[in-house]
Amino acid sequence: MVKIVVPELGEGITKATVSFWYYQPGDAVKENEDLVELVTDKATFNIPCPCSGILAEIFFKEGDAVNIGDVLGTIKED
Amino acid sequence: MDEFCNFYLGLVDYWKAWRFQREVFQAVKEGLINQALIVCRHHPVVTLGKSGRIENLKISFNELALKGGQFFRTERGGDITYHGPGQLTIYPICNLRRLKKDIHWYLRCLEDAVISWLVIWGVSGQRRQGLTGVWVGDKKICSIGVAIDHWISFHGLSVNIKKSDLSFFSFIRPCGMDIQMTCLEGELNRQIDIDEAKDGLVDTLQKILLEKEYPALELSPSLS
Numbered sequence: 001m002v003k004i005v006v007p008e009l010g011e012g013i014t015k016a017t018v019s020f021w022y023y024q025p026g027d028a029v030k031e032n033e034d035l036v037e038l039v040t041d042k043a044t045f046n047i048p049c050p051c052s053g054i055l056a057e058i059f060f061k062e063g064d065a066v067n068i069g070d071v072l073g074t075i076k077e078d
Numbered sequence: 079m080d081e082f083c084n085f086y087l088g089l090v091d092y093w094k095a096w097r098f099q100r101e102v103f104q105a106v107k108e109g110l111i112n113q114a115l116i117v118c119r120h121h122p123v124v125t126l127g128k129s130g131r132i133e134n135l136k137i138s139f140n141e142l143a144l145k146g147g148q149f150f151r152t153e154r155g156g157d158i159t160y161h162g163p164g165q166l167t168i169y170p171i172c173n174l175r176r177l178k179k180d181i182h183w184y185l186r187c188l189e190d191a192v193i194s195w196l197v198i199w200g201v202s203g204q205r206r207q208g209l210t211g212v213w214v215g216d217k218k219i220c221s222i223g224v225a226i227d228h229w230i231s232f233h234g235l236s237v238n239i240k241k242s243d244l245s246f247f248s249f250i251r252p253c254g255m256d257i258q259m260t261c262l263e264g265e266l267n268r269q270i271d272i273d274e275a276k277d278g279l280v281d282t283l284q285k286i287l288l289e290k291e292y293p294a295l296e297l298s299p300s301l302s
Contacts, residue, residue: 010182011292019128034227039128042210043155043181046227 001074002051004035006066009045014068016040018060027055029075036072053077082284083111086276087118089163092150095120099232102171106230112176115283116169116234117276120161122147122243124250127156127223134158134251142249154233156210156223157254160247164240164261166276168283174229178290181226185210186292188235191283192220198278201265207300211253212237217260218252237279239263239272 009016016038023029034046035055058073060066085102087095095118102114124135124147134157135142135149142149147160161167174184189205192212196203196219203212203219212220220237238244238261247259263270 008179010180010184012182032228037128037153039155040181041129041155041208042185042223044128044153044225045181046225048228 001056002053002077003074004047004050004072006038006068006070006072007047008068009038009040013040016045016066016068018062018064018066018072019044020062021058023055025055025058025073029053029055038066047072049075051075051077080112081288082113082115084115084117084280087116089119089121092120092123092125092148092161095167095169096150096152099169099171103227103230103232106171106173107228113173113287114171115280116171117280118167118169119163119165119272120167122160122162122246123150124148124158124160124246125150125152125154126158127152127154129155129254130157131254134254135249136251137249145246145249147246147249152223152225152233154223154225156221157252158250159221159223159236159252160243160250161236162243162246164243164272165236165238166272166279167234167236168279169234170231170283170287172231172287174226174231177287179229181224183292184226184231185222185224187286188222188224188283189220191279191286192235192237194286195279195282196262198282199262199266201262204298206298209253209300213298214260214265217258219260219262219265221252237262239270239275 020037193203
């Protein structure tokens with residue numbers, strides 16, 4: 001399983017909110033495609049798929065607050 | 079290849095400029111160009127960002143249309159804002175992998191560029207704690223909202239230049255707050271040609287983004 005991790009977004013940015021999942025558990029995903037959108041105060045940020053495979057689990061739903069380093073979900077790699 | 083490739087669209091519909099942003103975004107993503115600034119003005123339009131609430135539009139869609147304003151939901155961060163022909167709007171399509179992978183730094187650079195450019199006009203702009211944008215006293219002169227995808231930015235900033243546009247802000251709660259807006263003409267009490275104003279801002283913005291340093295500007299307190 002490959003973890004989907006909230007990356008470092010910038011100095012002083014410790015939190016963001018999950019605003020949109022482009023895929024749902026069970027969906028096939030491709031490496032580098034947009035996977036989940038986060039939103040901070042004045043910016044939206046798309047996290048790409050870290051690998052190709054099947055989106056296995058989602059741990060944070062849309063509207064949930066997340067911290068840098070949190071695992072958003074997992075992908076079962078091809 | 080020059081680091082920046084700039085596009086001057088003139089007065090353009092919001093959706094056309096948005097479509098052009100996506101095309102330039104793709105060109106940056108594919109490495110055909112390094113960075114770009116899209117410089118334009120818009121026909122009256124209200125846009126709602128990802129963090130926005132529709133209640134911050136104080137009139138109905140019908141009333142907005144009767145006043146000649148369009149409405150769009152967009153993928154940028156932030157709440158509600160207005161764009162019009164009396165503003166200078168810049169969409170930097172920046173590959174932050176080449177500059178600095180730091181959203182906070184990027185937002186501060188946009189503010190810093192506007193503040194530095196205002197100095198040329200003899201106007202003192204400030205950042206305010208927790209309120210992205212540029213302020214002159216308690217009034218806002220520049221709004222900022224961005225989106226980042228694959229560490230490439232789109233959307234951007236708009237600076238109020240002409241007095242004629244400010245009335246439209248009364249139809250919204252800009253950024254979801256009860257704040258007053260100001261413009262360069264209002265601060266200088268004379269007419270300003272937007273075309274003359276744009277080059278200075280473009281040059282300043284490019285320079286600050288390429289310096290890659292953290293802007294060392296003072297931060298004013300948030301509004302009371």
